[in-house]
Structure formats: structure tokens, C-alpha cells
Amino acid sequence: MLRFDILTLFPGLFCGVFEESIVRRALDMGLVEINVHNIRDYAPGKHRITDDAPYGGGGGMVMKPEPVFLAVEAVLGHPVASKEALEVPVILLTPQGRLFRQEVAAELALLPRMILICGRYEGFDERIRTHLATDEISIGDYVLSGGEIPAMVIVEAVTRLLPGALGDPLAALKDSHADGLLEYPHYTRPAEFRGLRVPEILLSGHHAEVERWRRREALRRTWERRPDLLGRARLTEEDRQFLRELGADV
Ligand code: 6GU
Secondary structure, eight states, X not given: OEEEEEEESOGGGGTTTTTSHHHHHHHHTTSEEEXXXXXXXXXXXXXXXXXXXXXXXXXXXXXXXXXXXXHHHHHHTSOOSOGGGOSSOEEEEEEEEEEOOHHHHHHHTTOSEEEEEEOOTTEEOHHHHHHTOSEEEESSSSOOSOSHHHHHHHHHHHHTTSTTSSSSTTHHHHSTTTTSSOOOOOOOSOSEETTEXXXXXXXXXXXXXXXXXXXXXXXXHHHHHOHHHHTTSOOOHHHHHHHHHHTOOO
């Protein structure tokens, strides 16, 4: 069982997204637990203020440290003496974090639980980074207004890796990126659609030939579209030979 605790100023955004699909299945099967907590509930004072102007001036607002620290402590059930002593990873979602890749999803899928903190406004008070977060993750090089959609992305990518989450236990291994390559092309019936034929090899029934074709198409597609991925992919000597024929320097 993997437990996610998501800390956000907009808990309503999470209604619905986990109600469908793989995550719903995993929740029903008891493979995951997802708790969404409103950071505002932990903001002291009548007005429950969660942000303030930055010291030193300049535009924008900054997330105050206290509500975030109190929310994490409430979830853990004890005060945080130091982040080094934390037994649960506290992951800050920020464009400045390490890039979320399939390997990171696989790493997180091995954990028993984690706390995801969604940022809003112009950023977090730096003390949240330095004295509370054990990790910082970004989902890509583009700007989002908050960490909520990144948190959804992480929950979905991690959950589908949990044993039993996918109907087909081998499906996760075949996915794009699972072995560092893009997926080969897929076809289904009919064999001819508006004059467009399915590649003959797929109709041949020669299993080994089909596998060879698929591997080559995955390599070709990765070379054509994402040559940057080839450096990290797991490649055999035969793979390298084929890529060299395409002009790759591997
Ligand atoms: Cl984790 N947060 C925000 N605000 N923007 C992002 C991101 C995260 N990852 C990519 N862009």
C-alpha cells in the first residue's frame, strides 16, 4: 500500500481526477491511499493567510512557511525537528526541481508513502525548501500556475507502476519510456482501411520477426523524434548496429 498526502491551497482541483481510470482502480483495490489536505486549514488567525509580500520588495506573493510546516506536522502527527530526521519524503513541486522522468516514477513507486506539497503564487518561502522539503520535483520546462497538476501527474505515473494496478502485468514494461525508448507503431483491424494497409510483417504470424520489427520501429522513432533519449536507453549491440545504419552515432 502506497500512501500519498497532498498539501494544496486548492483541494477542489483534485475532485474527479482520481475518480476515473487506473488511479480509481488502484484506490478500489487498496493499492494506494490518497489524502488531500487544505494548507489554509493550518494557517493561524481569523483570516487564515497563507501568502505575503516578498522581503526586499518586487512583485508577486510568497507562500508563508508556517501553514506549510504545520500542515506537514499534522499529517505526520509530530513536529519536524529537522528534515534529515524525517522518515517520510516531503516533495516540493516546483519548476526548479529535478525533472520528473520515468526513472523517478519508478523510484517513488518503491516508497511506502510520501507528502507532495503544491506551490502557488510566485514561490515558497526559502525555509520550506531548506528545512522541510527532502526533494523537489518539476514535471517539465514550462510554467504552470501551481503544483496541483504536477501532483496529479506524479500520482498517476507512480500508481500505474504498482504491482496489480494495470490489468496486464506486462503493460508497464511495454510503455513508451519504460526501456528509455518511444513505443513502436500499433495497428488493429481492419488490415486495410481506406486503402491504407497494415505492415505485412504484423499479419505474418512470425512472432520473432514481429518482435524484431517492433524493436527497430521503436529505435527508428526514438532516433527521429527524441535522439536525446538514446543516450540513456538500454541498447543491445544489434540495436546500436541498426541505429548506426540510420545515421546515429551510438
Ligand atoms: Cl512542479 N510547478 C509549477 N508551478 N510549474 C511547473 C512545475 C511545477 N513543473 C513544471 N512546471
